[in-house]
Amino acid sequence: MTDPDEDRKEILFEGYVESELLELPLEQIEALFLSGQPIVFHAGSATILGAFKRDQARLAIDLAHIDGGGEGVLISLGALVKRYTRLHGINEVEWIVRAVSCDKPNAKLRRVLELRGFTVRDIQGIGEAYYLLEPIGSDDTST
Numbered sequence: 001m002t003d004p005d006e007d008r009k010e011i012l013f014e015g016y017v018e019s020e021l022l023e024l025p026l027e028q029i030e031a032l033f034l035s036g037q038p039i040v041f042h043a044g045s046a047t048i049l050g051a052f053k054r055d056q057a058r059l060a061i062d063l064a065h066i067d068g069g070g071e072g073v074l075i076s077l078g079a080l081v082k083r084y085t086r087l088h089g090i091n092e093v094e095w096i097v098r099a100v101s102c103d104k105p106n107a108k109l110r111r112v113l114e115l116r117g118f119t120v121r122d123i124q125g126i127g128e129a130y131y132l133l134e135p136i137g138s139d140d141t142s143t
Contacts, residue, residue, distance in 0.1 A: 011044040011076040018080045022087060029084075030054070038064065046073045057091040059084075062126075064098050066109065074112055085136045096123060097130040 010017050021029075033039065036053035046069030051062045059081065066073070081093055099109055100120055110130075118130040 011071065011073060013043050013077075013080065014041050018076070018083065021080065022083060026088070034059075036060075043069070043077055044071050044073045045069055048073075054090065057089065058094055059090050059092075060094045060096075062096040062098070066097075066099070066106075070108070074109065078116070082136060091136055093132075093134045093136060095130075095132040095134060096126065098126065099130055100128040 013021055033052050034054045036051055038049060038051045040047060040049050042048070047067045048063060049065040051060075051064070053060045061081065084090075085093060095118065097109075097113060097118065099106065099113065113130045113132075116132065117134075118132045120128055121131040123129050123131060
């Protein structure tokens with residue numbers, strides 16, 4: 001009998017698997033990813049424009065553009081973020097996904113966001129976007 005996880009491909013984030021990213025020194029992670037400045041990065045087959053910022057016990061994630069993907073990139077990013085927040089004492093994640101008024105709307109992305117509990121909000125300085133304030137608990141196993 002074959003293991004169902006054998007066929008599952010792990011999504012790479014800029015060429016790193018999740019465990020390799022989590023092993024990077026905190027100073028390097030903060031300098032590269034948590035400045036709050038927009039960055040472009042690759043996750044799986046997607047190219048993502050986003051910004052990440054830690055503000056005490058909250059991690060704010062603003063995903064401005066996602067091009068490509070489709071292999072579960074958002075779910076994999078959510079799992080990576082959850083592991084990171086638990087390792088570093090972050091209590092909640094604020095997600096902003098600017099996918100409400102795209103030129104080419106992605107119906108699958110919208111379904112995934114809505115299933116995860118995102119709602120459309122008017123966010124000051126951004127406009128309408130999908131929003132989720134996600135508490136991170138030590139016993140929470142959802143993604």
